[in-house]
Amino acid sequence: MTGRAKSTVGRVDLIGGGPGPIDLLTLRAWRLLTRAEVVVMDRLGPTDIRDHVGPDVEIIDVGKLPGHHPVPQDEINELLVDRARAGKRVVRLKGGDPFVFGRGGEEVAACLAAGVPVDVVPGISSAVAVPQAAGIPITHRGVAGAVHIMNGPSEVTEATLAALRDDSVTTVILMGVGALPRIVSDALHAGVPADRPVAIVERGHHRDQRTTRSTLGSVVVDAGLAGVRNPAVIVVGEVARAGLLLPDPQLAGDIVL
Numbered sequence: 001m002t003g004r005a006k007s008t009v010g011r012v013d014l015i016g017g018g019p020g021p022i023d024l025l026t027l028r029a030w031r032l033l034t035r036a037e038v039v040v041m042d043r044l045g046p047t048d049i050r051d052h053v054g055p056d057v058e059i060i061d062v063g064k065l066p067g068h069h070p071v072p073q074d075e076i077n078e079l080l081v082d083r084a085r086a087g088k089r090v091v092r093l094k095g096g097d098p099f100v101f102g103r104g105g106e107e108v109a110a111c112l113a114a115g116v117p118v119d120v121v122p123g124i125s126s127a128v129a130v131p132q133a134a135g136i137p138i139t140h141r142g143v144a145g146a147v148h149i150m151n152g153p154s155e156v157t158e159a160t161l162a163a164l165r166d167d168s169v170t171t172v173i174l175m176g177v178g179a180l181p182r183i184v185s186d187a188l189h190a191g192v193p194a195d196r197p198v199a200i201v202e203r204g205h206h207r208d209q210r211t212t213r214s215t216l217g218s219v220v221v222d223a224g225l226a227g228v229r230n231p232a233v234i235v236v237g238e239v240a241r242a243g244l245l246l247p248d249p250q251l252a253g254d255i256v257l
């Protein structure tokens with residue numbers, strides 16, 4: 001043995017971490033996480049991983065706060081490629097699902113371009129799981145038969161307006177707290193009814209989860225009164241109506257303003 005560093009390339013696995021609790025990881029994600037030599041993690045998804053990996057595992061937090069990116073995406077890509085080239089088994093732990101507004105595609109492309117073996121393990125997306133945690137099915141027979149998922153900071157497109165106008169479509173907004181006033185104003189100007197139900201679910205699947213119920217016409221004021229903050233998933237549509245599943249929404253601990 002010459003003591004030379006391993007010359008074989010390692011690998012990168014992008015794993016979906018789900019909405020936060022570690023037991024919402026898939027078994028495949030768990031297996032990869034517990035065998036990783038390097039874990040590159042985010043602000044959302046499971047954050048309490050130190051206890052679940054060996055003491056020698058390098059944990060790198062590249063967590064992003066809204067509007068503030070401590071580690072730029074190209075540096076994250078570089079980090080993944082460099083560690084894998086050094087022969088490491090790298091797990092890129094991402095909140096929710098890596099391919100739902102997670103920039104997972106960019107990380108996969110960077111690994112492929114560098115010739116680094118890469119794979120993706122799907123995760124439970126907050127787009128589905130956070131409404132669910134508040135008792136909101138994003139589809140419901142006879143109520144909503146289609147779902148439109150949008151990224152709050154993006155432009156409100158015709159496709160989004162069409163979804164918002166259609167009372168059989170659920171619109172799910174991620175990263176939407178800051179953009180809510182603009183989205184609501186665009187929607188109301190485009191003729192979306194002001195009484196369209198809205199639910200804002202903060203910190204879904206965490207102990208301090210909170211749901212604020214309102215309507216399109218009142219949600220900006222109500223969100224302000226409730227002091228709604230990120231991370232939150234905003235659901236617009238009939239499925240967000242209080243009492244859809246539970247006759248008494250107060251039982252679910254909701255704020256109904």
Ligand code: SAH
Nearest residue numbers: 096097100102125126174175203204231232
């Ligand atoms: N890839 C992720 C989404 C990343 S975008 C996924 O599939 O879930 C980040 C946004 O996800 C946040 O701004 C928020 O809208 C949402 N989000 C993620 N986890 C959340 C949680 N536990 N509670 C509420 N919103 C959450």
